[in-house]
Amino acid sequence: MPFAKATLKELREEIKKDRSAIRSACQALGERIGKKDSGIRAYISFDASRLEADIERLVREKNPAITEKPLFGIPVSLKDNLCTRGWETTCASRILKGYIPPYDATVVERLRANGAIIFGKCNMDEFAFGSSTESSCYGPTANPWDLSRVPGGSSGGSAACVAADEAIAALGSDTGGSIRQPASLCGVVGVKPTYGRVSRYGLIAFGSSLDQIGPLTKTVEDAAILTNVIAGHDPKDSTSANASVPDFTQACRPDVKGLRIGLPREYFVPGLDKEVETAVKKAAEKLASMGAIVTEISLPHTEYAVAVYYIVAVAEASSNLGRFDGVQYGYRYPANHLSDMYFETRDRGFGGEAKRRILLGTFVLSAGYYDAYYLQGQKVRTLIKRDFDHAFRQVDVILTPVSPTPAFKIGERTEDPLAMYLSDIFTIPMNLAGIPAISVPCGFSKENLPIGVQFAAKHFDEETMFRAAYAFEQSTDFHKKKAGV
């Protein structure tokens, strides 16, 4: 079995048959990384001794309570903003280089408790600020389908390693599209669960009211398996919902008969790449041919989403990043005076995009501007939420493009932040509303670049989202095509 290519589900079957598959899979991934990652640069760090110890322990594990766990022996890679005890966690920022958390994020605890092996930490935009993984202090990650192009972001490393068969599955975080957009650009599956579905404890915060952790996988079913493990109430996160978690793999059935699917007209506008539009519309037609009821709907406040997002997200970010001040951990510029230490540490520790967002966020919260920006932004956010509430009275699932274009060239948008911000125009509204959404491969451009389609559902209705995504995926072959790296 070519282990590196395996899906999570396939590898699980192999491990059930033969425990040594755990070691074989990790070795195969290691070899693949050795050959390919110098060009892709999806990973930031590994912990070889810990990996070896984990493999050893799991291969010898006799306790059926552990060997029966859903992720027993499965290597999972993590975006480098998820805290791992004793393992450097940097957010791809100079200011956190050398920072070793004393605790595991709740999702990491859950992965381990369910038998998973933490395989490696993935590259990302610095503090998840970006849509291309170019703002990492470690340098950009390349798209496995075309090394001159970006993998998307900010979870670009997580998407690229799965697409390049350098990982079986990965976790990312999504504040405005940071899982779905790179999944789309790399031809893999990416899920942003409902806000509150997955504990954020141990996720280094960007926009606290928007952030959500989710899986990047090779198939929809793999994403459901991972979501099953990471979802659920966590007493350590007051925003995590005390809602029961159904078995999402049960929702993965190839049946969309009678499912009401809405296409918001505001998402099919000039600026949307023709090839993307065609692929997404074909996806809708495919589902209609399978018995879904496809209608056009309206989400009238869509045009304000990006503006609202860049008020709310940067406001929260500016506050969340205040703690990186050189006092307790991470990078510190040695200075004789406190204010010099603050200024120099933050000036040298943060990259350009981080500084831009801290400044924007500080500005919108400043006395005299708060009402005009932050408060107004929150009001419009409520209107955007209501758009979705209203739409979900008419339809079960909303189908949209993920990214306006396929993967763009490295460097193409770095000098134009606004163009970069618009990369997330179709994914941001779901974060503002807090609803779950998934990106699934739905085609390729003429240049053989992957295109994704997004399915969004009501709060805590990931089941319907998975159902639509799985049915579509199973009726197509896009997910089987491998990156040419």
Added chain:
Amino acid sequence: MAEYESVIGLEVHVQLKTRSKLFCGCPAEFGAEPNFNTCPVCLGLPGSLPVLNEQAFLYGIQIALALNCRVAERLKFDRKNYFYPDLPKAYQISQYDQPLSCGGHLLVDMKEGQRKIGITRAHMEEDAGKLLHEGRTGSVIDYNRAGVPLMEIVSEPDIRTPEEAYAYLTALKAILQYIGVSDCDMEKGSLRCDANVSIRLRGETKLGTKVEIKNLNSFNAVKRALQYEIARQTDAAVKGEAIYQETRLWNDEKEMTLTMRSKEEAHDYRYFPEPDLVPFTVSSDLVEDLREDLPELPAVRKERFVKDFGLSEYDASVLIQDKALGNFFEECVTAGAPPKRASNLIQSELLGMIYERGETFHTMKTTAVAVADLIRLVENGTVSGRGAKDVLAGMLETGNPAEDIVREKGLAQVSDESVIAEAAKKVIAANPKPVEDYKNGKEKSFAFLVGQMMRETKGKANPALANKVLRELLGKL
């Protein structure tokens, strides 16, 4: 010359006596090894999140109710952003536009009568760590205090004199101790106070330019700093100099306030709603339950002491200031001591002795029941009032009952008439001149002769009996 009045408002921070901190499970205790009581949450490590301590929330509501405040229908927290090394997240989780409670008041007893001081608001927030400056080698931080729950209680600018400010703080401290939510120990920092003060011409209704005073380490410092600041501002006003809006620090040694920062240097805290804590509805049933569960508050207790025990307003107000003191007094009365006598003994003797010994009602060796026994011995003439003081000292020293001390130290009053008559005869024989004066109608001489009798009996003679016997013998001369 124009007459000025001062306008004072106080901001008091009290640490709540919860077992754990406001947003994590670390102990909130004082005095642990530096940075021992810390975790990722109170250290503000990346990725950590706050979870509200329910007990702190309940204490907060109790404080609000005891201060006659309206309790908010919704509990919402905000972030107050600023940089300082003792603030691990670079923001403090506090409450901004929707405080836990507002619109209350507090009654303060002054010689001139009762004053009602408005409470603008009382809100919950977390404490910061402690920065210790170690000379040239740099500064170190102890985060044990970071995240300890605080209530910030802000008064209306209703206070007019430094003495009123002192009385307000005393009354507030008593209330907080009565409901048992805080130690209110300024030395340990569990109660801190900043003062805002301005002056204006008497009769003026507009407020003057206010100055904030920080670094007030005792109620006394609050009083003295206000006295200094009012004099400084009045002096400036009289000279026609400007008073600037600023924050000043009280220097306890130099007995003066010094500029810390001007209005222009004030922080913009960039408050916004804390996204990590979901606002929730405060159940009105819960508030009503807590209201019913409130213990008797000092003001009510004072009225009861006056009404039920016949104490003076003054005596009652002294006894209720400290909950343990009030309890001690009541236990004495319950054990049979006449209220006024108990009040007198406690106020004139016991309080001073405890203070001198550096003890409290909790640490001292004797009990209220034992003190009631002592009062009984005074009542039945076994011990004189003068002797009671020595007995009490012995009780505090050893913890033994009054009877034992009386016996051991031979402090029993002499009520044997023949012994007293013997002493009286000796005194009369030894003091012919005063005796003569007394016979000639000089009452003062009688007091002198009684004094001589006490001396003769080493203070043990029953004073009433000594009086009686001496008068009889003198009358027979």
